Amino acid sequence: MDFVNPYTVIDIPLLDLVRNMGVGIFMALIWSSIIGRSTRLVVDTRQYRPLFLLLIPSMILIITVIKSSIALSLGLVGALSIVRFRTPIKEPEELLYIFVGIAVGLGLGANQILATIIGFVVIVLTMLPSLRDKHKASARIASLVNLSFDKTEIKTDFNCEVITGVLDSLDIQYRIKRFSESEERSEMVLDCAATPIVELSAIRVRLLENGYPVEISITDNARLIT
Numbered sequence: 354m355d356f357v358n359p360y361t362v363i364d365i366p367l368l369d370l371v372r373n374m375g376v377g378i379f380m381a382l383i384w385s386s387i388i389g390r391s392t393r394l395v396v397d398t399r400q401y402r403p404l405f406l407l408l409i410p411s412m413i414l415i416i417t418v419i420k421s422s423i424a425l426s427l428g429l430v431g432a433l434s435i436v437r438f439r440t441p442i443k444e445p446e447e448l449l450y451i452f453v454g455i456a457v458g459l460g461l462g463a464n465q466i467l468a469t470i471i472g473f474v475v476i477v478l479t480m481l482p483s484l485r486d487k488h489k490a491s492a493r494i495a496s497l498v499n500l501s502f503d504k505t506e507i508k509t510d511f512n513c514e515v516i517t518g519v520l521d522s523l524d525i526q527y528r529i530k531r532f533s534e535s536e537e538r539s540e541m542v543l544d545c546a547a548t549p550i551v552e553l554s555a556i557r558v559r560l561l562e563n564g565y566p567v568e569i570s571i572t573d574n575a576r577l578i579t
Contacts, residue, residue: 370417373461377413380457380473381405388450391480405454412458420463498527498543498553500560501568504536508564511539519559523552 385402453476460469504511513532520527526546533540545553557569 365417369464370414373413373417373464373466374410376466376470377409377458377461378406380461381409381454383477384409384450384454384457384473387477387480392446392450401450404451408451408454409458409461412455413462416459416462496545496553497530497572498545498556499570499572500541500543500556501570502539502541502565503568504538506566513541515563515565516541516560519556519563523555523559525552525556 382402385405388401389399453473457469457473460466460472500516502511511534520543528544529541530544531540531542553571554569557567560567
């Protein structure tokens, strides 16, 4: 950069730009894949791939262009003071994902390829334990089962042991998450391990055989924070 004449623009090596863009796109694919497998945010993780495929190459292009001229650098500051993003980022986790993408773009745009790759690998390695923990949590809690009973339709006194006995007889791994009861209705919410939907629907049949008419709803809980 020529500080004597700040309006001097240095020609950009196109091969370096293409190389940095290629590395940036490859990192964007890896980063979006890692986030999709490790995040605990209740979002559609498919949105991350196009986001980072645009964010990282854009940052590379911006830094590559402005680093050759102090005038362009000051112009970018002025442009950013005018352009404002109205969509707030409420989750700190999502903000960190974007910050890492910006850091990768800055590093590659400044031609610090080796340092950027090493830093990126370290960040990815630190996220591997959370990826493994999330996989275990998803396997442990895969379905949310809601059982709703109308006491007026049950001929005997309502007994929770009958319900747990039916669940145990079906060999379903479950945990009672919530139980509510009133004079007319009772409701039980269960966290169930990965179980075929046919086996979960058998809960209703068994409860009917025991004289417990029930309304049952089953929700895929693998992507929910509970």
